[in-house]
Amino acid sequence: AARTGLFRGAPCILCPPAGAPAEAVARTRALWEGVGARVEVMAPERHDRLLAAISHLPHVVAYALAAAALEEEGEACRRLAGTGFRDATRIARSSPELWRDICLLNREALLASLDRFEARLAAMRAALEAADAEALAAHFAAARKLLEGD
Structure with missing residues (x-):
């Protein structure tokens, strides 16, 4: 079952591949931040x-x-x-x-x-x-x- 706030305050690590479009990374980051996650981008x-x-x-x-x-x-x-x-x-x-x-x-x-x-x-x-x-x-x-x- 869905749970409101499931990702609120949770860490989310994005590891975009080399050459990933900046816009795609930004949209993905925004999606996770939109559900309350703390996003970090790293290799x-x-x-x-x-x-x-x-x-x-x-x-x-x-x-x-x-x-x-x-x-x-x-x-x-x-x-x-x-x-x-x-x-x-x-x-x-x-x-x-x-x-x-x-x-x-x-x-x-x-x-x-x-x-x-x-x-x-x-x-x-x-x-x-x-x-x-x-x-x-x-x-x-x-x-x-x-x-x-x-």
């Missing part, structure tokens, strides 16, 4: 990098987190898990086939995002192994600052 390569970081990587991480946490004591973990675990793994309930295809289609950009994620995770692990409270807190604070946009 397909930038779109792929951004979506790898903010969509595809979180799905891969959610699937990995769910498997790592639940593979040994799944029943107890499911019974005891709080909102943090449920929030972090909610998207792992998505279609594995859909996300397999998305990940493979954007493989190169996703691999670059995974490299950045693994480097951050390794640095946090090193701080934890060294029992370096200051370094661990600094990693957490740096991520929080990035989220807040400071």
